[in-house]
Amino acid sequence: MTTISMTFRKQAASLQPQLVAMRRELHRFPELSNEEYETTSRIRAWLTEAGIRLLDLNLPTGVLAEVKGARPGPTILLRADIDALPVNEETGLPFASEQPGKMHACGHDFHTVSMIGAAKLLQEHADELDGTVRILFQPAEELAIGARAAIEARVLEGVAAVFGMHNKPELPVGTVGIRMGPLMASVDRFEIEVLGKGGHAGIPDAAIDPIVICSAIVGALQTLVSRNVSPHHSAVVSVCKLQSGSTWNVIPDSGVLEGTVRTFQPEARRAIPERMKRIVESVADGYGAQARLTWTSMLPAVNNDERMAEIMQVTATAQGLHIVEAVPTMGGEDFALYQERVPGCFVWMGTGGTEQWHHPKFTLNEDALAIGASFFAEAAVQALKSVR
Structure with missing residues (x-):
């Protein structure tokens, strides 16, 4: 494990209490697609507090942030989705949804907070970066319209590669699923x-x-x-x-x-x-x-670029994670629209949950938050070294 990789792991572990608190706040107040106004406000506040630059996304909801390195280099994009589902939560958790008929039943709160953690880690090491990392907190994935709107808002301008994830309840925490080629239908x-x-x-x-x-x-x-x-x-x-x-x-x-x-x-x-x-x-x-x-x-189908998938494998190895072959699913993801325009890779992050996506009792192991943050900070560093 490299020095910066070890640093990311240690710093992410220290961020874990903050990440858990953020995730639970988002979980308590879920918002549906294109209604993520308070979610957007919270993300902006957390990023601003960390000294991370916010860009003008020019959309009603969603956030685009940027960490610019000390030296010139490529621009890569990390993407998380932020919307919830019209599901009535049945988990009984102390931080369960307080919005009747709305729930983060797909784990987008996990995606969001993991990427906030990654942005914080990258900001701490901005002087070591050769290039720029944009972090997109995208609205309306569940309606399959958010990525198209973000692309029209020019989030991919100058971007050389894009990376994203979805939590996978059946994979243990500390496991990442990576696959070259088609992953989602x-x-x-x-x-x-x-x-x-x-x-x-x-x-x-x-x-x-x-x-x-x-x-x-x-x-x-x-x-x-x-x-x-x-x-x-x-x-x-x-x-x-x-x-x-x-x-x-x-x-x-x-x-x-x-x-x-x-x-x-x-x-x-x-x-x-x-x-x-x-x-x-x-x-x-x-x-x-x-x-x-x-x-x-x-x-279109989520179709992972071979070179970008190799970067994610290097990342997982550097972070000491267990790598498995990602099993494709017939579920869809509008991350595919980014991949039509720039090479990218979408991975499964193990969260050790009890139920599948969209179930009213969907849960996940919050220990995966720091792992996700460290993994994507590392992925950004690896990509900036490899993508030209």
């Missing part, structure tokens, strides 16, 4: 409107039942994965909403299906919409009905 949304013919429930032959057709479409869509996507690719098609009818004895005129498609490979993502359209329209036509598909492309 692309995210697309679809809506299918089926137009049938309403009628009396006792005279179905005079109607064209959209509920029967919607059910047939749900079954047929499963062939997208089993028969329309290469077995060498990964894809998930989930129908998550089926809405039709208003009473027990009337066949309705129409029905609506909504869902999502997740893939890792761009070629699979490009192929699915047209194949879905063909299946949907042909099934409806077979019943004498019509169907309209609306496809909304939302996010």
Whole structure:
């Protein structure tokens, strides 16, 4: 372990009580996407108190900070997300959410405070840095719109590389999951409107039942994965909403299906919409009905650059952390939008929790806070040395 790595670990350990207090304050007062006004105010105050320069983000919520080294060099970006979820907390913790129906059920409070800790450590060693580290506290990740807004606000201007993380409850504290290539899936949304013919429930032959057709479409869509996507690719098609009818004895005129498609490979993502359209329209036509598909492309896959992943492996080794191969997930992350523009790496940080993301009893081990702070301070140093 290098001298600066040991220093980061020791200094982060001394910051641990502060980090825990910050995290618990954010946890008590969660705010939903694009409503993170008090969260933004708290982050700004904590960074200002530490003497860290704040840049004009030009967004209603979110914070962009900067630690400038004593010598010229590249600019890299560390990113954390700050929004909470519309979940009613059931942990029973003494610092549980005080906002009914709102909770940090995905651990973004952990991400935020870890990056504040990293910023504090880097500020202490600014005279040893060759370049600039920006730290972005991004709003609205849960709506998959925050990264796009931040990019439009020019946070990537002059940036050579970007790094981020998500907590991973099933990994022990002190473990980091790193993977080259795809880590989180692309995210697309679809809506299918089926137009049938309403009628009396006792005279179905005079109607064209959209509920029967919607059910047939749900079954047929499963062939997208089993028969329309290469077995060498990964894809998930989930129908998550089926809405039709208003009473027990009337066949309705129409029905609506909504869902999502997740893939890792761009070629699979490009192929699915047209194949879905063909299946949907042909099934409806077979019943004498019509169907309209609306496809909304939302996010590409999180795809880790090989060189940036190597930097994260060097970082984890320097910090004495246990490295495992990160297991990909079909969950999505708008961090992918940064990676479309600059090389980057997204990692799993072990937090030893009891429940998965978005669960009302989601918890994490706060011992991971100092580890996350030290890890990303180290990652910044390693990146500034390696990225040109």
